[in-house]
Amino acid sequence: MQSKNRSLKEAKVAEIKEKLEKAQGVVLSEYQGLNVEEDTQLRKALREAGVEYRVYKNTLVTLAAKELGIEGLDQYLQGPVSIALGYDDPTSPARVLNDFAKTHKKLQLKAGVVQGELFGEAQIKEIASIPSRDVLIAKLLGSFKAPLSNLAYLLNAIAEKKGEEAAE
Incomplete structure (x- = not known):
């Protein structure tokens, strides 16, 4: 049983690692407090912008980030954290989440990785202003x-x- 659980976790880490590697822009946000209707609106806006939106276990994301050499991401992976992944436009996850957060105060941007570089909340909000x-x-x-x-x-x-x- 233990080895099956371990292999499932390893597969999930490999999936996360692949997505992080492919993504040009990644934004972590805290979504706690959004109701179902608000979450549906957010997911629709992200989907329309071509952004993938997922929730993974923080420990698995930490392992995947370490394997990719992304340092410092684990400090932002505390509590319920969602991940928005933009594959075509590195600024689109930040832009969509920031626009949504302006009208929904319960959504908070935490950090992000744009083209391999880690940015804090303030910098992600600046990136969101880039057209x-x-x-x-x-x-x-x-x-x-x-x-x-x-x-x-x-x-x-x-x-x-x-x-x-x-x-x-």
Whole structure:
């Protein structure tokens, strides 16, 4: 019986380790006090943002983090802790959880790991203010487009002026 239990725990640690390794952004939060409706809203918002939301035993997460060389995470794994894992956008777990926590005071951000680096609560809240990758790309493309539009407008105005002078 003992070896079966041990093998189940080892499999769970391997699963957590794989998820932590794949994730670009991980945020730990304390969710105690949320009712079922609020938890459902949170899970829906995270799912829509492409973020996986799980609750694991703290000891198993600690073991997986140590195997990956993530130091200091165990100090945040006290009490009921949930884990949000973002695989595409490293800021999305922090952004969604922070937005939800603004209207639901019982949800508290604890810490996070973004691209392998551990951050505390204050730093995770700063990371949450960074726009998503798609928004940043749209802004970049917009900044490229504006000068080109102005150039096209200027060239068109010059062409029209020369056309008017030739007609006279």
